[in-house]
Amino acid sequence: MEFALLLIGNGVLIGLMYSLIALGFVLVYKATDAINFAQGEFVMLAALISAAVIVMAELPFWVAVIVALAGMIAFSFGLERIVLRPLLGRPIVAVIMATIGLAAILRGAGPFIFGVETKSFSLPVGDEPIFLGPFILQPVQVTGAVVSILFLAAFSWFFLKSRMGIAMRAVADNQQVASAMGINVERYFALAWAMAGIVSALGGIVWGSMLGVDVHVSLVGLKVFPVVILGGLDSVIGAVVGGLIVGIVENLAAGYLDPLVGGGTKDFAPYVLMIIALMVRPYGIFGKRKIERV
């Protein structure tokens, strides 16, 4: 039982990190209907930037946070302007293919610019594990989880209550009508991508400090798909729940199934779950259903 709780505790912490990264994906999908296949590469880019600041330039940690945030926001704005805006009004598949191309470019350009060796840095939170009842928690993971919770709450509030959030949902619902309401659709697209940039920056710093920074950081992007498909592609709360489920399932699989079969179940358990979810609830737990009046 203690072992199970331990696994679940760690699953929750990792899961919240998945939620945060998935949130970037959800924000873009919600506002622009585009599936961003480069979300993992966004995280990688942010991790590379912060590693460059800390390891190569030897500047303090807080500088890295600011540079990573600013860099990712600038990158997202530029991306929206140069790549995505010309594709406005075209089939959404064009945008999706563009993000796949972008992912490949980032995976190549990242190591090309920042070097291929793994760079490691740590968050200034110490590495003494925290003992809390049955749980043994890593400070890095706790920090990641706290940051995730803060931002998930902030974005939930933004979408549900703020006028900008309502306008953004209106854009997601119908771009043409939204523009006729005086809503500057392009500006909201840019905003959605910038928010994806912000969560990627945070995710990249925490994730990078846990794993060490190289091109493999982008693999976390693959975890985004089971998270958002379980939770619902366009739901902030769905990203949270989906992330928690994936984190917990992954850890339980690693703890209980791996010893039986010799390992590796951790990596595919979330996808099994994803396929089941697609069969029984294709719009996810909290995803919006298509409303059809008859």
Add this chain to the structure above:
Amino acid sequence: MLTLNNIEVVYDGVILVLKGVSLQAKEGSITTVLGANGAGKSTTLKAISGVLYSERGEVTKGHIEFDGQRIDGKRASDITRLGIVQVFEGRRVFEHLTTEENLIAGAHIERELRKVRENIDLVYSYFPRLRERCHQEAGYLSGGEQQMLAIGRALMSRPRVMLLDEPSLGLAPMLVEEIFEIVSRLVNQEKLTVLLVEQNATMALGVAEHGYVMENGRIVLEGPAGKLRENSDIKEFYLGLNEVGSRKSYRDVKHYKRRKRWLS
């Protein structure tokens, strides 16, 4: 106050949809544009509101003036800021937003929260049914309620001109009457100017002051609504009546006749 001068609209760079349309909407009244499917009525409205550009269409000739200012070529969101708002054909409410959120989104150009609340109350006073449904997702409202919401949402930006595209589409006759009655009240009480596109000619000519008839991307007939109602072509093709006022059988109408009489 709103003038279209000989405008041409081309879609995708090749498809000529409007071929020199001129019309005027007079301040504080309803002007209607009648015509069959595909005549270019909706395109005319989209050209004014600027949403044409998101459909890869553009005004290639002529100009659109609002209060003496040229507005063709401006972005849709900027035109809304000038005080022209379009209510789209087929309601097009934001389905996943609640009624109230739809209204808030409609007031996007209004900065002050207090004014937004005032406008919401104004909309509810014209459409009391929306107040009862204020926290319901708009996609689950009935057709009539959605049309009311679409008009109410457009009102939220306190426009001076409303472009109404077929508000009667797919609604029961009683609802159509209710909605037209409210629109007339809006025109009288809120000093709204309405450009109304309709296929329901009886209703439209009943409330409008002036009317235009479009066919094939051109205006083929225009005049005060009262006169149009008396026009024998309108009676025959839109109101379904012949000279004596009884129902007309379309078997007796030769197809070429209709074209010929309007172009002559």
